[in-house]
Amino acid sequence: MAVYTEVTDDALAAFLERYEIGRVVAFRGIAEGVENSNYSLRTTEGDFILTLYEKRVDPVELPWFLGLMEHLAAQSLPCPLPVRAQDGANLNPLAGRIAAITTFLPGIWPRRPTAAHCGPLGAALARLHEAGTGYAAERANALGPHGWRPLLDRCGESADRVQPGWGVELAAALDRILAAWPEDLPRGQIHADLFPDNVFFLDGAISGLIDFYFAATDYFAYDIAVCLNAWCFEADLTFNITKSRALLRGYQSIRPLAATETAALPVLCQGAAIRFLLTRLYDWINTPDGALVTRKDPMPYYRRLRFHAQTRSASDYGL
Numbered sequence: 001m002a003v004y005t006e007v008t009d010d011a012l013a014a015f016l017e018r019y020e021i022g023r024v025v026a027f028r029g030i031a032e033g034v035e036n037s038n039y040s041l042r043t044t045e046g047d048f049i050l051t052l053y054e055k056r057v058d059p060v061e062l063p064w065f066l067g068l069m070e071h072l073a074a075q076s077l078p079c080p081l082p083v084r085a086q087d088g089a090n091l092n093p094l095a096g097r098i099a100a101i102t103t104f105l106p107g108i109w110p111r112r113p114t115a116a117h118c119g120p121l122g123a124a125l126a127r128l129h130e131a132g133t134g135y136a137a138e139r140a141n142a143l144g145p146h147g148w149r150p151l152l153d154r155c156g157e158s159a160d161r162v163q164p165g166w167g168v169e170l171a172a173a174l175d176r177i178l179a180a181w182p183e184d185l186p187r188g189q190i191h192a193d194l195f196p197d198n199v200f201f202l203d204g205a206i207s208g209l210i211d212f213y214f215a216a217t218d219y220f221a222y223d224i225a226v227c228l229n230a231w232c233f234e235a236d237l238t239f240n241i242t243k244s245r246a247l248l249r250g251y252q253s254i255r256p257l258a259a260t261e262t263a264a265l266p267v268l269c270q271g272a273a274i275r276f277l278l279t280r281l282y283d284w285i286n287t288p289d290g291a292l293v294t295r296k297d298p299m300p301y302y303r304r305l306r307f308h309a310q311t312r313s314a315s316d317y318g319l
């Protein structure tokens with residue numbers, strides 16, 4: 001459940017006075033998501049999402065994220081558009097937090113992604129990359145390669161308590177990945193967390209891309225590697241090359257990959273797998289029993305890492 005901060009009717013009414021989006025018709029908390037508190041808000045003017053940013057989001061970073069969403073929406077990418085208050089501010093205080101209102105996007109995220117979802121997903125990712133090129137401000141990827149070793153170090157000996165041997169094995173995997181990490185691939189604004197629960201479909205077409213709070217300036221092909229991990233493995237953790245091929249073809253229908261990018265796919269996929277393995281491991285160790293948040297199992301990302309460690313070239317991904 002993700003309503004950590006309750007909003008009273010009075011606080012909401014006072015907050016909405018800053019905006020010009022009509023009067024409240026309906027307001028309710030959204031159970032999905034883990035990072036922030038989200039509410040769906042219907043007013044006499046339409047449907048919106050109200051987000052209250054919780055502790056893990058650094059308020060200093062919020063203008064960059066909202067600026068990116070505004071930029072992408074202006075390029076016709078179906079992403080939430082932050083609504084500005086009458087004074088032009090898109091971030092305002094509410095119930096002891098900083099909050100934003102964004103436009104509501106229709107559609108539902110695919111609970112069982114198929115190859116038919118992966119083609120449009122690839123194309124949407126490439127559009128996102130192209131649309132982001134005019135957004136000049138850079139944000140370093142805190143969860144990129146430079147962040148992985150500190151993350152593993154902070155897991156410390158507890159890694160072995162989650163899975164015996166992981167401390168040594170993950171350190172060795174990290175050495176391998178970082179030594180082979182490519183230099184100078186095409187880069188720009190990436191989503192960095194485009195999992196199925198962040199992509200809405202309507203009538204077979206993509207109707208929304210959400211949750212830009214891990215977005216950063218990094219290699220475009222790394223963003224593809226995140227998606228290959230998140231979309232192209234089956235429930236039994238086998239890799240589905242048909243989905244991967246569809247995703248890469250969809251991507252290349254909009255933005256053809258450079259030879260350096262395709263050559264780097266195996267190591268980029270290992271990097272993306274260890275990134276989610278490490279954040280899940282860290283959360284697994286540091287989330288107290290009985291916490292509101294559901295911890296995500298790191299093991300499926302260890303299995304993905306093992307898969308990518310034995311691929312040799314882009315042809316193993318259907319190219």
Ligand SMILES: Nc1ncnc2c1ncn2[C@@H]1O[C@H](COP(=O)(O)OP(=O)(O)OP(=O)(O)O)[C@@H](O)[C@H]1O
Pocket residue numbers: 002030032033034035036037038049080102103104105106197198208210211
């Ligand atoms: N613009 C939007 N339009 C429609 N629904 C939205 C929108 N933004 C968020 N939602 C709904 O709120 C839910 C949670 O949003 P989101 O995934 O951004 O949560 P979070 O807690 O910030 O992130 P995380 O997924 O990292 O936990 C989504 O699954 C979706 O149901």
Ligand SMILES: N[C@@H](CCO)C(=O)O
Pocket residue numbers: 193195276279280296
């Ligand atoms: N997509 C992440 C959660 C944070 O958005 C994961 O599956 O580990």
